[in-house]
Amino acid sequence: MFGLVPWKKSGNGSAALANRSEHPLELFRNEFDTLFDRFFSGQPEPNGSGWGMETDETDSALTVKMDAPGFEPGDFDVRVSGDTLRVTAGRQDEKGNGWFQRRFQRSVTLPAAVDADQVQAKYTNGVLELSLPKAEQAGWKKIAVQGG
DSSP, X not given: OOOOOOEXXXXXXXXXXXXXXXXXXXXXXXXXXXXXXXXXXXXXXXTSOOSOEEEEEOSSEEEEEEEOTTOOGGGEEXXXXXXEEEEEEEEEEEETTEEEEEEEEEEEEOSSOBOGGGOXXXXXXXXXXXXXXXXXXXXOOXXXXXXX
């Protein structure tokens, strides 16, 4: 939300910036406005943290939960290759005489390779939850060396 910079005329008639309010409610309002603007812009925060993600690992599987509000299950494209997970989503809605576009993309290196054929994804209440069974680890195999 854009606003004018507060100012007041000093005693000699020149314009000077007014002191910013340090009142807790004013600070809260400013923080809320910033949060609101970032949410509706569809862009992650400037520091790159983006929307939240949570991971859990067991001996046999990984679970990944990603915050991705404002989408429908059909908006997602989830891909896995070895130990890399890529999630993209896109949505375009009409609003009045225009439209609103939202995009989400995240690539993650997983702590283990997963079995891509067994991955399951569920989207509920703005959270994408992925169940990623680990791929079978190849054990050591003795290789016989042939003579010339």
